[in-house]
Amino acid sequence: MASGQRHQQRVGDSPAVKYTLIGLTLVMTAVLLVVPLISIFQQAFVDGLAVYWDSLGDPDTLHAIGLTLFVALLTVPINLVFGVLLAWSVTRFEFPGRKLLMTLMDIPFAVSPVVAGLLYLLLYGNNGWIGAWLFEHDLQLMFAWPGIVMVTVFVTCPFVARELIPLMQQQGREDEEAAVILGASGWQLFCRVTLPNIKWALLYGVILTNARAVGEFGAVSVVSGNIRGETNTLPLHIQLLYEDYQATAAFASASLLAVIALITLIFKAFIEWRQERAHKAESTH
């Protein structure tokens, strides 16, 4: 609609300013983000492909990869269900304390992961009030995989809801209300109306949760106990290798996590590209 105004001059339109700013941004991004990303792979392959495969084939590394995938496999579905329910309640209904609920949801973003790990250790460790009871019943959660799953759930719980809330707020509730009036049941409503509208954001939320879950370090290192071949997740294993002066092996493991990060970014770019296209298609009609 504003195409007539586009010809007018806006701030920063002069070529000198424009190309200086773009150039500066590209140089800074290269220094701060691109070179570090490339150097992960450079370090991983510095001794050649054979060494790379060898260090990934190490039994402890394989175990760490397995444990990390296992933790993510448990964490992601829990936070997926919670994220959808939370987004549904805060975007579809008005109730007192709604804003407070959204602020509480942000706690894992604000709290240091070490503090998060400590909170769980104090409660479920042998000295905690729940932990003491568990100890009597021979249940060990801390320094074992359940503890790792619990803190990972804590650290990654906001991501799905965070992706869904702005989108569901923007879409409004009219479609869903119409479906209810036409007689749809709750489950039909979710599967046929809500889910198709939010599926891409939901998928991105899941992928982001997964990326954070496989990469969580601080909280996990407090509750894991770092037992090699038992409770070492991939990020902890990377630390162990790195501090053991096996930098190449550390970077080989790190490259796996970097690939997961790259897939996450590519997926996000893909979703945004789709949205833009859908937007353009809508406005030309």
Added chain:
Amino acid sequence: MSTTLSVASAKPRHKRVLPGFGLSLGSSLFFISLILLLPMTGLVMQTSNMGWSEYWYVITDERVVASYKVTIWAAVIASVFNGLFGLLLAWVLVRYEFPGKRILDALVDLPFALPTAVAGITLATLYAENGWYGQLLAELGIKVAYTPLGIVVAMSFTSIPFVVRTVQPVLEELAPEEEEAGITLGASDWSVFRRIILPSLWPALVTGVALSFTRSLGEFGAVIFVAGNMPYISEITSLMIFVRLQEFDFPAASAIASVVLIASLILLFAINIWQARYLKRLHGR
């Protein structure tokens, strides 16, 4: 409330048509209580067992106070840097078209997707004396790795996306009229930017910087690999908690953690209140 005139509230107040209010809110509250609030009871119990003077003694220990100072200063510098760099990135991404823009936009999120331990070993390797950046900086007599400067580098890396992602949407929605009027009246680009654009961006910029600061205060994984972790010089508070834990001094670890937790909760609530206020002002007009 119902008499305020705004686009959003022009429609009549809805009755609750949609199903699932009890289910979604109930399970969200249950989940938040179980995952986020219950673990805090362990910390409260642990610290309340300490006397006030013992608590005070632990949290004002010389080495701990030094860690507060290092953490806060590094976070301040990192978030101010991110304020400037984030503003530049957001500006270039919104205002200009150039090849590779989509890749740049996706790359901004790299620090969110890349595990902090991976970022940590990568930055440590790059900035070490024999690393790509370390060699260049050594010629200028600057040491980054294993100094407080390394902490700043790690903190700014992990919190780059915050400012960009808060400023970008506001910049996109900025109406061009005032800006064009300013230019037509003969004001320079810089003075239009300073007097018209910057005041509109200011609230979003402050939010982004505050988020980046909060995140930096809690950053652990990326920092510990580059910091060198020298007591009194380059030891961050999160690490201090970790050190106390490894000494099995649970009361001291809990006391320091309570300070960090309270500080981050205050910051989180302040940011959310500030954000709600400026959003209201933005949409209220």
